[in-house]
Amino acid sequence: MSDDSLAIRTLTTDDLPAFSSVLVRAFLSDNAEGLQYREGLVFEPERSHGVFDGDELIGSGELLTRKITVPGAGQTPLAAVTSIGVAPGHRRRGVLTRIMRAQLHGLHEDGGEAIAALWASESVIYPRFGYGLGAQFYRAKVRSKAAFRPGVELEAERVREVGREEAIPLLKAIYDKEAPLRVGALDRPESTWEFNLDDREVRRNGATEMKFAVLSDGYAIYRVKSDWDEEGPRGTLSLQELVATTPRAYATLWRFLLDYDLIGTIEVFAALDEPLIHLLADPRKMSRSAGDSLWVRLVDVDPALVTRRYNGPVDLVFGVHDAFCPWNTGNWRLVADADGNAEVTKVEDAPDLELDVIDLGAIFLGGTRPSTLAAAGRIKERTAGAVSRATMAFATDREPSCLESF
Secondary structure, three states: OOOOOOEEEEOOHHHHHHHHHHHHHHOOOOOHHHHHHHHHHHOOHHHEEEEEEOOEEEEEEEEEEEEEEEOOOEEEEEEEEEEEEEOOOOOOOOHHHHHHHHHHHHHHHHOOOOEEEEEOOOOOOHHHHOOEEOOEEEEEEEEOOOOEOOOOOOOOOOOEEEOHHHHHHHHHHHHHHHHHHOOOOEOOOHHHHHHHOOOOHHHOOOOOOOEEEEEOOEEEEEEEEOOEEOOEEOEEEEEEEEEEOOHHHHHHHHHHHHOOOOEEEEEEEEEOOOHHHHOEOOHHHEEEEEEEOEEEEEOOHHHHHOOOOOOOOEEEEEEEEOOOOHHHOEEEEEEEOOOOOEEEEEEOOOOOEEEEHHHHHHHHOOOOOHHHHHHOOOOEEOOOOHHHHHHHHHOOOOOOOOOOOO
């Protein structure tokens, strides 16, 4: 239901307090000052929308200017959707639909990014607007002191725990080297580093300030929280991020964390194909529960599909349905050469596969297989063998991973 009495407009810097207030109320927080500080670090008012009931801001949404690593082609522009909120008492008035339309239709009309993505507070919301589940992650817990299997190779270099000022330039150099190689990873402007490394006491949940462990080829960012019981220490190490550019650096950093004194459990958001479990002598020392991370939306099908590379020659026609962005509805022929470079054109040919734009977003990064969606009845095969060919074409060496919420 849409309420014609509401108005939507692009925001200005003067709207930041009201913008933050909506988010505080929508996400059940009472830390208005802290949220406004964090929002201010990355706020792009010219890419933010507000829905107003008279003079009152009741709904918000923002696009952050980022880049995402896509299969085989490095980083490409991304509209990173964030700060979506509707104030209590104003739901079921079409507020979110107005924001989504302003974002997606605006990107199309202005020739903006062809790909959008978000982390969803509620997973049932965003498929309504064409977002598909493109990447997942694990919430993992690892028992401290867990042994590695025999033969794991470690760096001769000793891990150093260093202060924030020394760590940050090292972190940035390593991250900038690794992120363009990992599908799903985002680039990090300076404002994003400030946002991610916000270490005010209100952010610590009773744990220490951020700690930084570094090697030449990797780093870890974490906090520790002391706890004891009758059997002795059972503290928690919360790992915010571990980035390594070599297998040895990865194993060495994990060995450092696993051997941290007075810790009983390490908690971490981990990639679906996190290598750690294959380093452990006993894989059951690592427990995992899956969650969804990136929801991906192809704003414009043709320019989006050509940003990535495919696994060798392929020629397929996709019959796409898109209720919210109707310019995408139609039959699209994807032809890739031996190097995986693609051309995409709208055609009158009969489709080899029929699917919703939701499903095209889900398979785009390689994290959801076309064969899986076909088995779920979401992709309809109209030409024998087309699902198999699409599955091979969209496959990636590793699972897409975006462990950075925004």
